[in-house]
Amino acid sequence: MRRLVGVGALATLAAVVVTTLGAALARTAGVDFELSDGEVIPVAGISVVTGFFSLVGVVIAVALLRWSARPAERFVWTTVSLTALSLIPPFLAEADAATTATLVGLHLLAAAVMIPTLARSLRPRIM
Template sequence: MRTLALRGGARVAVVEAEWTDAFGVVTRGRVQLELRDGEPGPVLERDAGFWLRGTGVRALRNPGRRTARVRIVTPRTRTVTCPLPNTWRNEMSSMNDSGVVARTSHTSRLRGLAGIGFIAALAAMVATTLAAALARAVGVDFEIPDGGETIPLPGFAVVTGFFSVVGIVIAAALLRWSARPAERFVWTAVSLTAISLVPPLLSGAATATITALLGLHLVPAAVMIPTLARSLRTRTD
């Protein structure tokens, strides 16, 4: 038995002869498989078991910042200081030569992200509604020329809640499928926030209303983006 250590961002080429009868277990961090065409493959979490014989995987890489470790067990190993759990042995016996088995903790990670996102969404709704109420108190009427309607205070909470949920869904998708979810999320969220500033500028409302609407777009972004990005980093490092 031996241990393979991968520093953050490191990549190690797979030598097929060394993995012919070897079974790997991720004991720390996350390890991503690099496919034969160079495309990123599955990301294996801690406690994931796998073998590479016949899969065509050409490299292992660490998509996180912290050092990842893989414990490699071969039939030649006579003494094992840390026996494999029965669940891993069952997985080994049920795999074929072309398979890659990964026992991941995606569900718990997604639940944690959703929980933090829900709390952040509530905070964003409260902050946005309070900011709108303060703006209305100093004279901003929030009247939109098209139709002559005035945006009610509950409307700010509803819209903020909806787009906060959209942000949580995007973060969850990136956590599941991206090797760099935090960076991708920040880039995506900032881009969408910038796009959301266009409608107020084109609304034809009074200057005070436009300024207030722009600020109210930035308030929930200032709450949701850092919170979800921090949560994504915590769950991938």
């Protein structure tokens, strides 16, 4: 359990760094992250949300490790489903195409860091 939490914390940090850099690069390239109501999503906001939901993923992994007979398989199924659901809000935000595409890409980027890392940590180790 302790190993999983440590790996999850490092993966969370990596996901935050990667999505923050991605958002900063996108902003530099001209993506404004402006929503239809005029609100602008700050890069720091992307970092915070990524960190929060990555930690939610760690909690899910810990729960499945404790209460599931097949935690890795259940984790992948659950988190891929949640990732798919997380792709809906960028389309509902009524932002321009560049902002929507970037937000979707950032969701997928965070998932690409978190899901495989935690799934590997949930697999039984053969000694």
